[in-house]
Amino acid sequence: MIEVAMVVGLVATVGLVRGWFLGYPAARPEAPSLSAKEQAVVMAAADAMFPRGGALPLSGSEAGALRYVHESLSTSPTRIRLLLRLLFVFVEHGPWVVNFRARLTRQSPEQRVATLRSWAESPVYFLRVVFTSLRTIVSLAYLSDNRVVDGIGATPNTAPFEGHKKAVLA
Amino acid sequence: MKLQVFERPHEGVRRFSDYQDRALRDRCDVLVVGSGPGGSVAARELAEAGLDVILLEEGPPIGPQDMRQEAGDTLRRVFREGGMRVARGNGFFPTMQAIALGGGSLVNSAICCRIPGWILDGWAEEHHLPELADGALDADFEAVEAFLGVTATDEAIQGERNLLFKRGCEVLGIPAEPTPRNVQGCKGSAECFTGCRNGAKRSTDTSYVPAAIRAGARVYTSLRAEQLVTEGRRVVGVRGRQIEPFTWREAGTFQIEARRVVLAAGCMATPLLLQHAGLGGAHAGQHLKGHPGLAVYGLYPHKVEPWKGATQGYQSLAFLREGIKLEVLWAPPALLAVRFPGFGDEFKGHLLDFERMAPFDVIVSARHSGGSVKPLGRTMQPDIRFDLDPRDVAMLQRGLCLLTDISWAAGAEAVQPGVHGVPPVLTRAMGTAPLQRASLRATDFTVGMNHVFGSARMGGNYRTSVADSWGKVHDAENLYLCDTSVFPASPHVNPMLTCMALARRTARRIAAS
Numbered sequence: 301m302i303e304v305a306m307v308v309g310l311v312a313t314v315g316l317v318r319g320w321f322l323g324y325p326a327a328r329p330e331a332p333s334l335s336a337k338e339q340a341v342v343m344a345a346a347d348a349m350f351p352r353g354g355a356l357p358l359s360g361s362e363a364g365a366l367r368y369v370h371e372s373l374s375t376s377p378t379r380i381r382l383l384l385r386l387l388f389v390f391v392e393h394g395p396w397v398v399n400f401r402a403r404l405t406r407q408s409p410e411q412r413v414a415t416l417r418s419w420a421e422s423p424v425y426f427l428r429v430v431f432t433s434l435r436t437i438v439s440l441a442y443l444s445d446n447r448v449v450d451g452i453g454a455t456p457n458t459a460p461f462e463g464h465k466k467a468v469l470a
Numbered sequence: 471m472k473l474q475v476f477e478r479p480h481e482g483v484r485r486f487s488d489y490q491d492r493a494l495r496d497r498c499d500v501l502v503v504g505s506g507p508g509g510s511v512a513a514r515e516l517a518e519a520g521l522d523v524i525l526l527e528e529g530p531p532i533g534p535q536d537m538r539q540e541a542g543d544t545l546r547r548v549f550r551e552g553g554m555r556v557a558r559g560n561g562f563f564p565t566m567q568a569i570a571l572g573g574g575s576l577v578n579s580a581i582c583c584r585i586p587g588w589i590l591d592g593w594a595e596e597h598h599l600p601e602l603a604d605g606a607l608d609a610d611f612e613a614v615e616a617f618l619g620v621t622a623t624d625e626a627i628q629g630e631r632n633l634l635f636k637r638g639c640e641v642l643g644i645p646a647e648p649t650p651r652n653v654q655g656c657k658g659s660a661e662c663f664t665g666c667r668n669g670a671k672r673s674t675d676t677s678y679v680p681a682a683i684r685a686g687a688r689v690y691t692s693l694r695a696e697q698l699v700t701e702g703r704r705v706v707g708v709r710g711r712q713i714e715p716f717t718w719r720e721a722g723t724f725q726i727e728a729r730r731v732v733l734a735a736g737c738m739a740t741p742l743l744l745q746h747a748g749l750g751g752a753h754a755g756q757h758l759k760g761h762p763g764l765a766v767y768g769l770y771p772h773k774v775e776p777w778k779g780a781t782q783g784y785q786s787l788a789f790l791r792e793g794i795k796l797e798v799l800w801a802p803p804a805l806l807a808v809r810f811p812g813f814g815d816e817f818k819g820h821l822l823d824f825e826r827m828a829p830f831d832v833i834v835s836a837r838h839s840g841g842s843v844k845p846l847g848r849t850m851q852p853d854i855r856f857d858l859d860p861r862d863v864a865m866l867q868r869g870l871c872l873l874t875d876i877s878w879a880a881g882a883e884a885v886q887p888g889v890h891g892v893p894p895v896l897t898r899a900m901g902t903a904p905l906q907r908a909s910l911r912a913t914d915f916t917v918g919m920n921h922v923f924g925s926a927r928m929g930g931n932y933r934t935s936v937a938d939s940w941g942k943v944h945d946a947e948n949l950y951l952c953d954t955s956v957f958p959a960s961p962h963v964n965p966m967l968t969c970m971a972l973a974r975r976t977a978r979r980i981a982a983s
């Protein structure tokens with residue numbers, strides 16, 4: 301009996317260690333404030349929300365999501381930093397906590413979208429808050445890239461009516 | 471009256487780099503903590519009355535060269551907690567406060583609305599403040615408006631986004647008007663949130679603060695007040711720390727002695743200073759109120775180019791008696807986009823539709839809702855609680871329906887209401903009905919709350935308030951409050967101008983005493 305319990309415990313521990321710590325690509329140097337795991341989560345979420353191609357061809361990771369999140373983390377007050385790190389942990393392991401699915405970074409791109417969509421539309425308020433928080437960070441990152449801003453036509457302009465006035469006068 | 475314009479508004483402002491980590495000491499007649507709309511008005515009035523004034527500010531001065539158009543950069547550099555501050559209660563309610571010389575006036579949309587007389591009369595009656603009734607603030611409003619150059623937004627810089635609201639209201643017969651704002655030479659760049667690079671916004675760092683300096687006030691930035699120094703019922707000074715701009719690293723210390731102290735650190739920080747000092751009684755930090763706000767995004771068949779035009783150039787006060795104010799909205803696209811539905815191509819499609827969008831917002835007086843502000847331990851970090859009452863949720867819902875109707879009347883082909891449980895995109899065929907029919911709760915939308923007040927409210931009754939109608943804290947001999955924390959209830963309109971009028975009144979009383 302004791303042996304069975306030990307084997308079950310061992311398997312569970314290995315599973316936990318593997319699920320929690322292992323299998324992440326090495327951390328990239330451009331985002332030193334993020335661990336390898338956090339980097340993987342940010343990239344997975346950014347590319348699920350903004351995959352490459354389409355009308356705005358840049359993907360979330362190509363638009364510099366990692367660098368952006370690194371800068372945010374390194375200049376945020378401690379409390380916000382902690383909350384952001386907890387957010388990344390939940391985003392990664394939430395699929396398992398919520399319905400025993402593989403962690404986010406182990407899912408296929410389609411599964412990731414399905415997971416995040418289910419949170420966005422969930423009747424559970426907490427999951428919607430998690431989604432909105434993640435969406436906020438990733439959208440801020442995506443729209444921090446000038447190519448995206450130019451793509452939607454929102455290039456900052458301090459005097460938007462002056463050209464028009466000149467044209468009318470001419 | 472000719473406007474006082476300052477070519478180099480931040481000249482004479484002492485900065486973090488001036489302190490070189492040394493312990494700083496100074497003394498004055500009146501110390502004003504906080505340089506937002508309330509504090510800067512008080513500092514100027516007191517200095518012009520010939521008093522020796524120090525104005526203290528935790529944030530740095532931000533000039534056009536420091537402004538960033540990228541939303542995230544601005545959030546990190548100019549807003550507390552990186553712009554991610556939330557009030558918790560029966561939902562999470564994001565609330566933004568600036569950390570910069572000029573406080574909220576640096577980042578706000580410059581809307582200057584007088585509190586209607588009937589609301590002030592209501593405050594007077596409900597909170598035993600007869601001194602505020604019957605137009606008692608009129609002279610203060612006039613003086614502040616004249617100094618700031620408040621004028622109705624000019625049609626030439628409204629842009630299509632604002633004009634759509636105007637047209638929609640006209641079609642429905644809803645009275646609406648160009649927003650009165652404290653700007654001079656506004657070019658309609660819609661960048662108010664990230665700071666006015668045109669120098670057109672008369673934020674207090676470019677108006678009241680330089681006027682205070684000209685009148686002899688000393689202005690110290692990057693100093694965070696942490697502790698009021700007291701002797702019995704008197705406040706004899708303030709202690710705190712030097713704070714490095716943008717990294718928010720704590721550096722050297724400071725202490726300033728003063729014969730009188732004015733707290734104008736804003737609705738979230740003033741009650742913390744009171745509570746740390748054991749002043750203000752049981753009501754310090756209680757009765758937090760705010761204006762919850764929501765927006766709908768209308769999508770039009772033609773180009774709107776919403777990034778062109780005064781940030782919030784049109785408004786309707788038609789439903790003010792119900793507690794509802796309607797406005798045109800703009801903010802950096804990255805912030806507005808957070809709410810777009812969908813993923814991948816669908817989401818990117820909404821981004822590309824941005825140029826055909828016009829967001830309109832509603833703020834409600836939220837009479838039935840409220841919360842509290844308490845310090846987290848001994849720190850100056852607030853623990854903010856807020857519960858949004860179902861009756862105020864219903865008011866928000868009514869506001870969203872009105873805005874949706876205005877969008878249809880203006881020609882929108884679709885509207886995004888941004889409400890959980892309601893289709894993410896309403897078409898003309900669907901109309902407003904799905905929004906009207908929905909049974910909504912506080913958790914069904916992300917309600918922002920950038921107008922906050924009431925956390926150290928004034929009142930005629932010592933047992934239910936913190937300060938009297940002159941902002942004097944009941945249980946201290948020489949401590950005054952000059953920010954929105956003193957509002958006893960909602961002003962129903964944007965709070966800045968009321969805050970400034972009250973601050974002027976309080977400062978003149980201090981000067982005369």
Ligand SMILES: Cc1cc2nc3c(=O)[nH]c(=O)nc-3n(C[C@H](O)[C@H](O)[C@H](O)COP(=O)(O)OP(=O)(O)OC[C@H]3O[C@@H](n4cnc5c(N)ncnc54)[C@H](O)[C@@H]3O)c2cc1C
Pocket residue numbers: 503504505506507508509526527528529566567568569570571572573574575577578579580581582583663693694695696734735736737739740850920921922952953954955963964965966967969
């Ligand atoms: C994005 C946004 C848009 C808005 N738009 C409008 C608008 O168009 N019209 C309107 O009427 N209202 C608007 N508001 C609200 C308005 O800006 C505020 O109500 C107003 O700024 C409040 O003024 P205040 O003096 O009470 O506090 P604040 O403006 O918050 O000023 C307090 C100051 O004290 C400083 N401070 C805080 N703690 C300390 C400390 N411990 N030591 C030293 N200094 C400290 C802060 O850094 C800050 O500069 C807006 C707010 C936001 C966030």
Ligand code: SF4
Pocket residue numbers: 580653655656657658659660661662663665666667668669670671779780781
């Ligand atoms: S709309 Fe543009 S120019 Fe006008 S006050 Fe705002 S930021 Fe300045």
